[in-house]
Structure formats: structure tokens, C-alpha cells
Amino acid sequence: MMRFPRFAGAAAMVALVAACGTTYSIPEAGAAHTEAAAMKFAQATAQGGRRQLNAKSAEQRFSRVAARVEPMGRKYCEALTADRADFNCAVQVEIDREMDVRNAYFTYEEGQPVIRLSMPLLQDTASDDEAAFVMSHEYGHLIGRHVEKQRQQAVAGAILVGVIAGAAAADADLFDANIINLGVGVGAAAGTFAYSQAYELESDTLGARIAHAAGYDPEAGAEFFARPEEARTGAGKLSFWGTHPPDKKRYATVLATVDQIEAQIGLQKVE
Ligand SMILES: [Zn+2]
Numbered sequence: 679m680m681r682f683p684r685f686a687g688a689a690a691m692v693a694l695v696a697a698c699g700t701t702y703s704i705p706e707a708g709a710a711h712t713e714a715a716a717m718k719f720a721q722a723t724a725q726g727g728r729r730q731l732n733a734k735s736a737e738q739r740f741s742r743v744a745a746r747v748e749p750m751g752r753k754y755c756e757a758l759t760a761d762r763a764d765f766n767c768a769v770q771v772e773i774d775r776e777m778d779v780r781n782a783y784f785t786y787e788e789g790q791p792v793i794r795l796s797m798p799l800l801q802d803t804a805s806d807d808e809a810a811f812v813m814s815h816e817y818g819h820l821i822g823r824h825v826e827k828q829r830q831q832a833v834a835g836a837i838l839v840g841v842i843a844g845a846a847a848a849d850a851d852l853f854d855a856n857i858i859n860l861g862v863g864v865g866a867a868a869g870t871f872a873y874s875q876a877y878e879l880e881s882d883t884l885g886a887r888i889a890h891a892a893g894y895d896p897e898a899g900a901e902f903f904a905r906p907e908e909a910r911t912g913a914g915k916l917s918f919w920g921t922h923p924p925d926k927k928r929y930a931t932v933l934a935t936v937d938q939i940e941a942q943i944g945l946q947k948v949e
Contacts, residue, residue, distance in 0.1 A: 700880040701822055703946040705938050707930035714933055715904070715926040722905030728804060736800035737773070743809045743894075744771045750892040751817035754884070758821050758945075769793050769820060771813065773800065779911050781918045782812045784819040791820055799918060803902060807889070811899025812918075814888035818881025824873055873921075879931050886935040887945060896939075900932040 707715075731739065748771050755767035769784075769791040777796035784793050793816040795809070803809045819825065873881075886896035909920035 700876050700948060702880055702883060703948050704876070704879045704883050704931060705934035707927065707934045711930040711933040711937075712926065715930040718901065718904045718929055719906065719926055722901070725905075728802060731801045731803070733797065733801065736797060736803075739803065739806055739809050740773055740795065740800050743806050743813060746892045746894075747771070747810050747813045747817075747888065751814060751820075751888050754888050754891070755817065755821050766791055767820070769817070773797060779915050779917045781916070781921060782816055783921070784816040784825070786825060793817065793820075805898060807895045807899040808902035809899075810889045810892060810894035811885060811896055812902060814892070814894075814896075814899075815881045815885035817888050818884035819873070819877070821884050822877060822880045824877045824881070827877075828873065875925075875927075878928060882928055882932050883935050884945070886932050887939060890936070890939050896932055897936050900929050904929045 748769070751769065751771075752767050755765075755769075759765040759767065766789075771793045772795075774781075774783075774794035774796045777794075778798060780796060780799040780802050782793070782795040782799055784791070786792070793813060795812060799812065800809060803812075882900070886900070889896045889899050903919065904926075907917065907919040909917060911917055
């Protein structure tokens with residue numbers, strides 16, 4: 679049993695609003711970017727299915743790409759989180775050999791940051807640029823602190839529910855703390871939930887910069903998600919296109935970021 683003072687509701691609201699925003703500003707896609715994105719999707723639709731890499735080539739691609747993206751992702755992370763004491767940028771980048779769908783994710787395991795790409799995803803990549811973009815995008819979720827923010831939002835949401843439930847019960851003592859646990863537990867399993875679109879765009883922006891700095895072409899890399907694919911597999915599991923909705927805005931945003939990189943415009947923080 680827990681007692682919730684009335685001001686907890688207001689405090690939770692403030693936390694909720696503060697936790698929703700992105701840390702870095704997302705470059706605005708212009709008409710040319712949007713048009714190019716629509717064309718890319720149309721081309722991908724016309725092309726149809728892809729040739730799948732064999733397992734050995736997929737592993738070699740992963741090793742090649744991780745060797746370049748991991749140090750660059752870590753460097754970006756350390757530079758951008760220098761003001762946060764003890765922020766852990768030493769990500770373990772691995773292949774998820776259990777996952778049978780094409781997907782990639784960032785998560786914390788026992789407090790350690792981990793990025794994993796599934797074998798089916800690696801086998802579906804058409805170039806090193808694509809594998810590098812996906813990996814760099816996941817670094818964006820770490821640097822954007824999306825897991826942490828999403829958790830804060832869940833807690834704030836649960837507290838709000840608690841305040842409402844407490845008020846309805848007239849006696850706050852009747853409120854069950856389990857409701858908080860429920861709120862925190864939602865979508866906690868790695869690779870099984872979607873971030874907000876703002877977080878996806880922020881990760882694409884950061885990912886495009888990391889991939890470019892690691893020597894890859896972010897525009898070619900973003901072609902991985904610039905094609906129509908099912909959000910769920912036949913078994914109902916979320917795929918990469920389910921957890922990373924492949925709308926044209928994402929691709930257009932990558933193009934806008936590439937323009938910024940070429941014009942030597944640095945990453946901008948949201949004030
Ligand atoms: Zn993502």
C-alpha cells in the first residue's frame with residue numbers, strides 16, 4: 679500500500695513533459711528530401727525481394743562493420759555525454775543468434791549497454807552501409823537516453839493513474855502499488871516495442887552522423903528501411919519495420935542530416 683500526496687500528480691506531469699522531448703534537434707526535411715524519399719520507396723517496391731546473404735558472409739559483414747562503428751559510436755557517446763557523470767558508453771555490440779526475425783535493438787542488461795542485430799537482419803542487408811546504419815541508429819537510442827526517458831514516462835504515467843485511482847477510492851491507502859510495477863513493466867522486453875517517432879528520428883540523425891564518421895554512406899545505409907515490409911511476421915512478432923516504422927519521413931530526415939554533414943553544420947542541442 680502506498681500513499682500519494684496530491685502534489686505527486688503535478689510533479690509527475692512535469693516529469694512526463696520533460697521526458698518526452700528529444701535532446702538534439704532533428705533537421706527539417708525539405709520538399710526535395712521528401713520527394714527523393716517517395717522515389718526511393720517507389721523504387722524499392724518495384725524491386726521486390728532481396729537476395730539473402732549466407733550465414734558466414736553475414737557474420738563477416740557484422741565483424742567488419744562493428745570494428746569501425748563501435749569505436750566511433752563510443753567516441754560520439756563519450757563526447758556528447760561528457761556532462762553526465764558515469765554515463766556508460768562501452769556498449770557490447772553483438773549478433774543476436776536466438777532472434778528469428780529481422781530486427782535490431784539497444785537495451786541494458788544488468789546495467790550494461792548492449793546493441794544486438796539478429797542474424798536474419800544481417801542476412802537481409804544489401805551492403806555494409808546498411809548494417810552500419812542500423813548499428814549506428816541503435817547507438818542513437820543510447821545517446822538519446824531513450825530507454826531511460828521511456829521508463830520515466832512509464833513511471834510518471836503510472837503515478838498519474840495512481841493519483842486518479844487513489845482519488846476515486848477516496849482513501850489513498852486502498853491504492854495498490856502493483857499498478858506502478860505494471861506501468862514500468864510495459865514493453866520492457868528488448869526489441870519488442872516501438873519508440874516514439876521523435877526518438878526514431880533523433881536516432882536516425884545521430885546514426886547518420888556516426889555512420890558517416892565511421893566511413894560509411896548514411897544515405898545508402900538508410901535504404902535498409904526505405905522499403906515496404908510487414909511490421910509483424912506470420913507468427914505475430916514485431917520485425918524491424920514494426921519497431922522502426924519505415925515512413926518516408928525517416929528517410930527524408932536522413933537526407934536532410936547528410937546535407938548538414940556536407941555543409942559542416944554540427945549537431946544542435948534542443949534548447
Ligand atoms: Zn530505433
